[in-house]
Amino acid sequence: MVENMKRVFINGYGSIGSRLAQFIKDDPEITVVGVGKYSPDDKVQDAISRGFDVYVPEKKIDSFKNYKIKGTIESAVASSDLVVDAAPGGTGYVNKKQLYEPKNVMAIYQGGESVFGDERVSDLLFNSRVNYKEAFGKRHVMQGSCNVTGMGRILQPLREKYGSQIVRFDGILVRRWADLEQTEKTVPDTIEWTPNPHHGDDVKFYMGEKTPLFLQVIKVPTRQMHLHIMNIRFKDIAPKPDEILDLFKNEYGVATLWTAKGTKQIRDAAESMKFSFKDTNMIHIHANMLECIGDTVKMMYSDDQTGIVIPENHILMQAMLFQKPYEEAFAHTESLFHMAEKKRLLEEYFAKKV
Ligand SMILES: NC(=O)c1ccc[n+]([C@@H]2O[C@H](COP(=O)([O-])OP(=O)(O)OC[C@H]3O[C@@H](n4cnc5c(N)ncnc54)[C@H](OP(=O)(O)O)[C@@H]3O)[C@@H](O)[C@H]2O)c1
Numbered sequence: 001m002v003e004n005m006k007r008v009f010i011n012g013y014g015s016i017g018s019r020l021a022q023f024i025k026d027d028p029e030i031t032v033v034g035v036g037k038y039s040p041d042d043k044v045q046d047a048i049s050r051g052f053d054v055y056v057p058e059k060k061i062d063s064f065k066n067y068k069i070k071g072t073i074e075s076a077v078a079s080s081d082l083v084v085d086a087a088p089g090g091t092g093y094v095n096k097k098q099l100y101e102p103k104n105v106m107a108i109y110q111g112g113e114s115v116f117g118d119e120r121v122s123d124l125l126f127n128s129r130v131n132y133k134e135a136f137g138k139r140h141v142m143q144g145s146c147n148v149t150g151m152g153r154i155l156q157p158l159r160e161k162y163g164s165q166i167v168r169f170d171g172i173l174v175r176r177w178a179d180l181e182q183t184e185k186t187v188p189d190t191i192e193w194t195p196n197p198h199h200g201d202d203v204k205f206y207m208g209e210k211t212p213l214f215l216q217v218i219k220v221p222t223r224q225m226h227l228h229i230m231n232i233r234f235k236d237i238a239p240k241p242d243e244i245l246d247l248f249k250n251e252y253g254v255a256t257l258w259t260a261k262g263t264k265q266i267r268d269a270a271e272s273m274k275f276s277f278k279d280t281n282m283i284h285i286h287a288n289m290l291e292c293i294g295d296t297v298k299m300m301y302s303d304d305q306t307g308i309v310i311p312e313n314h315i316l317m318q319a320m321l322f323q324k325p326y327e328e329a330f331a332h333t334e335s336l337f338h339m340a341e342k343k344r345l346l347e348e349y350f351a352k353k354v
Contacts, residue, residue, distance in 0.1 A: 005029060006321045009055075009080040011036040011073065011095065013047050015179045015306045016110055017086030019277055020313055021052055023336055027314070029322070033080050036073045040064045074099065082106040082321055084313060085113075093119040096140060106320055108313060111145020114198065115205055125205045127152040128315045129252075132326045135319035143313050147173055147226055148202040150283045150303035153254050155207065157247050158232060166212070167233045167295075173199060173217045174227040179306050180267075180278065182223075192219040225263035226303040231296055238292045244299070245287060252330070253282040253308070254301075255343045257350035260286060263302050269349050273342075279307025280346060281337055287352070311337045 008024065010017045013035040025032045034053030037044050038060065044067045047054050053070035061072065070076075077083055077099050085092045085100075089112020100107040109121040122142045124134055129152050135141050144152065155169060175194075178185035197217035204211050232238070248254045260266050271278040281304060289300040311333050318329035334340065 004322075005031055006081040007031050007033050007079060008317065008321075009033040009036070009076045009083045010086055011077070011083050011099075012086030012088075013037055013043055013052075013054075014086060014088075015181055016309065016313075017084070018043070018047070018181075019279070019306060019310045020084055020086065021047070022050065022276065023310055024314060024317075025051070026336055027332075029332075030317070033076050034070055036076065037064075040067065044069075074103075077105055078103045080105055082108065082317065084108045084317070086110055089113065090119075092121050092142075096121055100140070106139045107141075108316055108320070109140070109142040111143060111148055111202070111309065113142050115142055116201065125202055126312070126316050127156075127206050128312055128326075128330075129153060129156045130206050132315065132319055132329070135316055136323045138320060141316060141320060143309055143316055144202055144206070145199070146303055146305040146308050147175065147199050147228070149308050149312055150226070150228065150301070151199070151203050151213075151230075152206065153251065153283055154228075154230060154248075154285075154299070154301060155203070155211070155213070157251055159207070159211075161247055162234070162239070165235050167235055168231075169211070169213045170231045170233070171213065171215045172229040173197070173215060174229065175217060175219045176222050176224060176226055176263075176305055177219055178223050180223050187221040187223060189221060191221075193217070194219065222263065224267050226305055227263065228299075228301055228303060230299045230301070232299065234295045234297070236295065238295050238297045241287075241290045241292050241297075244290060244292070244297055245285070248285055253311070253339055253343075254285060255280070255282055255346045256285045256287050257346060258287045258352040260284065260302075260350045266302060266304075266346070266350075269346065270342075273345050273349070275342060277307065279310070280304045280342060281307035281311055281339060282343065282346075283308065284346065284350075311339065 055076040058072040092109040092113040113121045194217040200215040
């Protein structure tokens with residue numbers, strides 16, 4: 001057993017919680033205390049059959065009498081060093097006040113929470129590419145949502161290289177309606193627009209409020225990833241496509257695909273290559289859609305909604321629990337997620353035809 005093992009409880013076993021539990025159970029530095037369930041449905045048995053202890057709210061324990069439940073969520077939280085809150089958006093704040101703070105336990109919150117207003121869960125919105133070290137010593141941190149995390153992976157390298165040469169980032173986020181497993185959610189035949197989306201403010205929260213980012217957000221009837229259409233305007237003439245692609249060659253969690261025609265094709269490729277949960281855990285720049293015209297770079301990249309935040313949560317966990325140097329934490333996450341290999345396989349699968 002590794003010295004200084006830490007105990008982690010995953011509160012919520014939906015799209016995010018179930019993935020996290022599955023990946024971090026193989027981490028030799030962490031004991032997964034178990035997972036929290038709130039509804040007595042098939043996912044309880046699913047968690048048990050994968051070897052997880054299931055905990056339920058004390059006041060609901062009777063409704064789980066047909067399942068082999070380990071104990072109450074309240075007791076699981078109290079016996080943990082850190083909780084990953086994977087609750088439906090907006091519930092994390094209530095959990096913080098009613099559970100985590102009273103039991104003096106560290107917590108990571110997901111992107112459906114907020115870092116603004118009276119119900120903010122943290123004063124740090126985490127993006128490993130931008131502010132890894134700022135999580136040292138923090139007890140409550142919010143992981144950015146899938147779109148917010150994906151934008152960081154594109155905007156931060158651009159900003160580092162081109163700085164004040166960039167005048168604006170204008171993005172259209174095309175969001176998926178539901179996740180693959182959310183079969184209870186129907187995908188209606190409509191396109192919805194989102195007034196006052198949180199995504200831009202969230203990105204500016206970690207990249208700086210002066211970041212010239214302007215977003216419009218729509219939701220479309222698909223379960224297959226998000227797509228960002230990002231136009232980057234430069235003061236003078238924009239760099240050439242090759243220079244932009246070079247910038248992302250060695251970026252963690254960014255694959256460059258030449259021949260993908262759509263998001264479902266990428267998901268299918270992930271499935272055919274036996275990636276866990278059919279997730280790529282990354283974003284994919286669609287090189288065949290990249291154009292540089294005058295002062296503007298026009299990019300499109302897709303964002304694996306469920307997968308992208310899972311390795312991020314794991315990196316964040318290491319910052320909060322162990323305060324590891326970034327390279328060490330990153331290498332440890334890589335040993336569980338094999339992102340470099342997945343990137344190589346995807347890039348090969350969708351390579352440029354010569
Ligand atoms: N799905 C994505 O692609 C995605 C990507 C990035 C970030 N996020 C964020 O991650 C969070 C979780 O999203 P999700 O998609 O995983 O949701 P989800 O699939 O609906 O799962 C939510 C889980 O939370 C459980 N739950 C219910 N009440 C709870 C409570 N009071 N405390 C803790 N857990 C509770 C539910 O349990 P029962 O089923 O037993 O009722 C369910 O297992 C949200 O903040 C979301 O915005 C989601």
